[in-house]
Amino acid sequence: MKNKILTFLGALLFAASAQAKLNVVATTSDLAAIAKEIGGDKITLATLAKPTEDPHFVDAKPSFISKLNRADMVIEGGAELEIGWLPALLDQSRNEKIVAGAPGHVNCAQGVPLLDVPATLDRSRGDIHAAGNPHFVISPSNGKIIAQTIAAALAENDPANADAYRANLKKFLAALDAKLAEWRQKLAPFKGRSVVAYHDSWPYFAREFGLKIELFLEPKPGIPPTPSHLAEVITKMKAEQVNVIIVDAYLNHRTAETVARETGATVVPVTQFPGGLKGTDGGYIELIDSLVNSLAAALAEKK
């Protein structure tokens, strides 16, 4: 009888430990999408920022403190993207596992070659990021680096499932490589073409696919468009025959539409976050798919 009880308790314990999945919190939905590919059903995943929200301006809601308190691992973009809200939350979460420097704190910017690292820090040039441009996840090549970073962290924090994470990583990288060839091919005819963006959050994407995204509706990062700056942009667009404007879902579309009316350009709503636009909530590959397809369509239409 005693033995039976012990066996039963043992089975219960085993069941409990088997069900205890690694609790992962990602700051943004793009990182969450990659983590999901690697973690699969071995992790539970929560995302803090909404995919439709500007990741620079997320409220440090108290409910996030509770989520971070229970987390085994936090995945942040880093490079100051979350600097306005995450540090205060981590301080209050009192979770040793995820403090900066702990194995459960994953900074995805590490290992990614960052662009636009300012030589001097000067806010008269707008709200620039000291560490470099933090919008790096949108380039599939960086997506591969991030997947590796996340896989390594998952394996370290949950060694029991390390093989599964490695297998998922391999699968994801293969899928991404196959798609990357397809995306490159789709955008190849538009190599060197100029595209206007609202905010300077596209240098990695532009570099990946040989596009030029160097004209912005914002006069300086974080400074809203002014009429004089827009006039300048319109002149340049006309002179250089630029006729596609991309605008993130959370940014003001009216300004872009005004510029489009003046220049005959097309406004393409885009997002860098899975779930930020309809048809992008499938995952990271679906996100890039939708972006590449809508850009290719707009560029093909406007010769």
Next chain:
Amino acid sequence: MLGKDCMKVFKKFGLAVLVLALTAGATSVRAQATNEIGQLQRQLLQMQENFDRVQREQKAQIDALTQKLEAFTKAQSAAEEKQKLQMQLAAEMSADATNAPAMPEKKPWSPADTFTVARAGSAYMNMSFDGMMAVGGSTKSAPSQFLQLGDHDPQKNGFSLRNAEIALDGAVDPYFKGFANIVLKLDNNNETSIELEEAYLQSTTLPANLQVKAGQFFANFGRQNSQHPHTWAFVDQPIVLGRAFGPDGLRSIAAQVSWLVPTPFYTEAFLSVLDGQGSTSFSFRNPGEPDTLGVNRFYGRATTSRSLEGAGDLVFVPRLASSFELTDEQTFVLGASAAFGPNDTGADARTEIYGVDAYWKWKPADADAGFPFVSWQTELLYRRFSAAADPTALPVLRAENLTDWGGYSQVLWGFKPRWVTGLRGEYATGNSAANDAGDPYRGERYRFSPALTFFPSEFSKIRLQYNYDHGAQFGDAHSIWLQLEFMLGAHGAHKF
């Protein structure tokens, strides 16, 4: 005829045939043409087969060799790698990291280069300077006498600069974070005064969801008391907070332990123990202000300089706060706080303060740079101050309880990026006591304040505020203030 035949042959068999045809000589061509063509075809086929076979064989050989070589170099490089790692580790362990991993190449410094004193992430701490000034005026000649009782409020008609703050924060070590706020301000004679507003450390790695904070800091009572003036939504401190906590807010050398309660929604319990001595513990062991004879008085009573005799003479501040996500776009925070401690009007005189606070915020899922939003914040406070008798006062003051209560409620509307408009309504009153006449901290008072704030960037703001003020002590008053703020450097992230 010959030419024609030759052309045909050329066309059919190409270069190889041409070479052979030329060597064979022109006369024999005609006679043996058919014969030789067949022979040549066979030869060509055989040569091609030979060539293909040799190529296949060589390819196989090359592949085998490559594989062998690869396996060999792999083993070798793994061994080399291991050796290298061992050497590196040994070097690092025996001395300081002279063999550190390759650093990005640095160009030599030149005098033309800019210095970077501190930047987030690469410096040991965030360092910022926040300057806040105001210009404006009121229908009363001395606003600081009755109207603007907060220490960081604009205090005189014309210009004032009441908050120039140096804020430092960062990780002390793996166990603590440290914070310091040093505030400079210009008094009514534009002389500079300085105060150590906050200096504390906070634990990062305590078990059981606990966190400890120790040093000089704003007590965690309600919402606004612990916030720094540059995060306030209006240019001045709410009346009721001034009455309960004085011009500076409730701030003291203290220790706080807080516990994140493991509920599905956010709940946090705080308990602070404050030293409670001095004017920043206004309702507690506050010696008050000297009268014309140099006797320190508070609410008319000569204060005792009470020294600490036991734990009961400290100030205890418990607080409980919870937060709920009403919808994806609405957050609600609810809190209850209290403060208990002795006051300096007599040996057994004590003070109790109770407060409730609520905060609600709506921000749509597709907000652009945090806009638009609507928020509502309300605090209600009740204080019972048992004032001891003072037989030496003129007229004699008997022991009595001063009870005060009041609150404020404010709504903010961020109607487009960078623009916020707000309205605050306030009310405060108390029982009548013997020494009320001329005391700006007592008597009924209400105030309405509409404000409009423009944020050119996250680091600067311009705010215009109008106050309609009514008090039993001063009647009606109208004030208008224009506030300007700027921030330099890296400033730590703010709480919700």
